[in-house]
Amino acid sequence: METSPLIWLRAEYHLPALSSCRVPMTSITSARALPTPGPATVRLALIRTGIEVFGMAYVESVLFPLITALPLHIRPPERVALTPHVLHAYKIEDKTQQQSCAPISREMAHTEGPLTLYLHLPIPMQDRFRLLLQMIGYWGQAHSLACCTRIEQGSPPLEECLTPLRLFKAQASLRPFFSSLLSEFRDTTLCWHDVMPLLGNPSPNPLRLEIYVWPLVTVMHHGSGRLLLRQPFTLPQEAATPT
């Protein structure tokens, strides 16, 4: 990749309805939701949208190496409410072809305030990425609708962005920040066919799992739901009282 000056691009998303990005490894029949999408979800969304806008060949040759390698940060919305929902799932038995219905649980999130992404990319690619970020219409599940409201230059406030636990260096006393397993691309040397496997050519998993911490603390429980409020990692503990 040629060396060009880099900039931070900042994209804000309004989440107009409920969203549900499943915690990796949780069962589909009892799925916990993440307050925000993780880095792998963002990279995959950029690839998916890139194919829609620029075509497969261009994404494979030009955008893909950049998308897999670019540093990115995710700042959660100010408030996130998580509620588990009982849904009805239909299952067909392989042998008998009989249909049965079973209750499953899926957590859904409602948010207030924008979800913000920060991407560090070469200046010449800025326009392409502005278009890609503008075109992303959902995170995770297809009905987790999202609408890009603003794209501008801006550096990430790291104390308000989710971070891997291994890099967590908060100066304040540890508070009950939301934490969870999250998926990220395995490494920056992934090739196209690791992510877009060919027929009959199973590839190793392109994702790795890691524990992440969100700058969100639980401030309220309501029935089986809970409300999370964004608080910077560096906020002194006495200032971090629930509102």
Place this chain on the structure above:
Amino acid sequence: MNESHTSSIYEVSWSLRVAWQAQSISNAGSNGSNRLLPRRQLLACGTETDACSGNIAKHFHAALLAEYLEAAGCPLCPACKVRDGRRAAALTDQPEYKNLTIEQVVRDCGLCDTHGFLVTAKNAGSSGTTEARQRLSKHSLIEFSFALALPERHAETLQLMTRVGDSKDEGQMLMKMSARSGEYALCIRYKCAGIGLDTDKWKLVMDDEQERGRRHRAILTALRDCLLSPGGALTATMLPHLTGLRGAMVVCPSTGRAPIYSPLQDDFITRLSALQSETCLVSPFETIDAFHLQMRHLIEHTLPALPAACLMSGTANDGSR
């Protein structure tokens, strides 16, 4: 949009406030056999509100769409003909569909093309009795959010109903059913440019423009009916009263996302109207007849656009709009 000719559109969204009275179209289940539980969602403002699942809206749209597609002479696969909710995935056990391809599914079934399907990947059995299968899927082109009641503007009444027990000995049993009323915020997005496409690769696999147009009209007609004649659970005895429909329709004529903004916000129509441009056409409406008129225009005067990736196949596209 010009009234006199047909124009191409890439994507449409609706941000709506819909008022339903005495409805129970989406429920969380029952508490044993004596209480039907409504669906609830905690909002980020800290209040809990009534909710209706997007699954049920999508299911209702799919059922209506199947009828419209049949009436328009559009093909349906054997699974969709008998309204099997698995769609193309239900065909994989049949020998003639063993080597099912995305081209075959999209071309031969308007419902699988629109509402999507998922044939899961399968590893070969160790004994050699089962063959490996590649994942085959298409995302839905139409997406429904949960409908969320406006806080402070919804109510629930518990109606005491009687029902007959499982056996004669059990006699008559009492059950509480909730009838909910309120104004609900609902968002819908329809990516019409994806009709006839493999949307994983954004490759056109059905290049019959007339058929694409027929499917597009059927999708919009079914959507209009979904909103003007609401359906879902328990409509046999609790058909909702529709008492209002207002919001904004946003049309993207060329490659782009049609913005949606939460109708829980009081200024949602103003905020969306401020986005009006040549590439983002915003049409607010305040009544069901105004909505009907807008939908009629859309059905009669628009066709699904072709995505930029298809128009520029084989070459890099600069994505300019």
